[in-house]
Amino acid sequence: MRRSIVPRLILALTAACIVIPAALLAVWSFTARWPWPNLLPERYTPRTVSELLFGSAKLSRLLGSSIALAAAVAVLGTAIAVLTARAEALYRFRGKELIRLGSWLPLLIPGTVFAIGFHMVLLRLGLADTVAGVLLVHLVAALPYCITIMADVTRAVGFGLEEQAAVLGTGPFRAFFYAALPSLLPGVLSSMSMAFTLSYSQYFTTLIVGGGRVKTLALVLVPYIQGGDRALASVYAAAFTGSALAVFGIFEWIIYKVQRGGT
Numbered sequence: 001m002r003r004s005i006v007p008r009l010i011l012a013l014t015a016a017c018i019v020i021p022a023a024l025l026a027v028w029s030f031t032a033r034w035p036w037p038n039l040l041p042e043r044y045t046p047r048t049v050s051e052l053l054f055g056s057a058k059l060s061r062l063l064g065s066s067i068a069l070a071a072a073v074a075v076l077g078t079a080i081a082v083l084t085a086r087a088e089a090l091y092r093f094r095g096k097e098l099i100r101l102g103s104w105l106p107l108l109i110p111g112t113v114f115a116i117g118f119h120m121v122l123l124r125l126g127l128a129d130t131v132a133g134v135l136l137v138h139l140v141a142a143l144p145y146c147i148t149i150m151a152d153v154t155r156a157v158g159f160g161l162e163e164q165a166a167v168l169g170t171g172p173f174r175a176f177f178y179a180a181l182p183s184l185l186p187g188v189l190s191s192m193s194m195a196f197t198l199s200y201s202q203y204f205t206t207l208i209v210g211g212g213r214v215k216t217l218a219l220v221l222v223p224y225i226q227g228g229d230r231a232l233a234s235v236y237a238a239a240f241t242g243s244a245l246a247v248f249g250i251f252e253w254i255i256y257k258v259q260r261g262g263t
Helices: 002-029 047-054 059-090 096-108 111-125 131-157 160-167 172-200 204-210 217-227 230-262
Strands: 031-033
Touching (some): 002 031, 002 230, 031 230, 047 230, 059 096, 059 131, 059 172, 059 217, 059 230, 111 131, 111 204, 131 204, 160 172, 172 230, 204 217, 217 230
16 A cells, blocks of 8 residues: 555656646746735736737747757757767777767867857858857757667667668668668657757857857747746746647657557
8 A cells, every 4th residue: 555655646746846837837927026925926917928929029930940950950960870879889990989989078078168169160160150050069969968879779779680681682771771770760769859858958059159149949038037037938938848848749659659560
């Protein structure tokens, strides 16, 4: 009996930690005045929502650009990670350890040094304050996680399926896409989810490399939080969280369909 109560209490506590802040966020989105120590807001207003939907903030445009940027990072990062993981896990060659170390360098360098140094390089390349520059810095920041995920999955899958396909006369590309890739797909989607999360939540690197010209939802959200405008910050935070959860839900649905189809 006690064993069944403890998991339920943990589950209820976890749900409360998620639902209560989400409810407060929704209330703050329509609050005009909520002085301490009142338990409920003193005055409500639709100003924040109407300003975001019909004003100059253009929430829809911010959502579109942020999701598109993060999705591009997820696709490119995972594609590079798949190739790097296959080379690292399935082949032997000189410099293999250097590639493994190089994939972890973005994590070993402090974030401020990484962003400023990357910005100096992009200045020389003419890519500073551009979407392409922000895409590159997000991609480099996400690659260590993507490569780690794909390396573990690639080692688990191994080379056996492709060898069997080759014995049956299949070429290397068809063997990979039809024999190995379906087994790697859950890892691919996990890598894409991780890369999307990292890119979608990047603030400092976007600010430094984008120079304030490349607008993302995280870049706009943080100043409102720091400036004390809780109503607008709450609306942006709700949009940020809801859109991210929607994308993760799509990823989880795809993983579920893939795993169900595989069984």
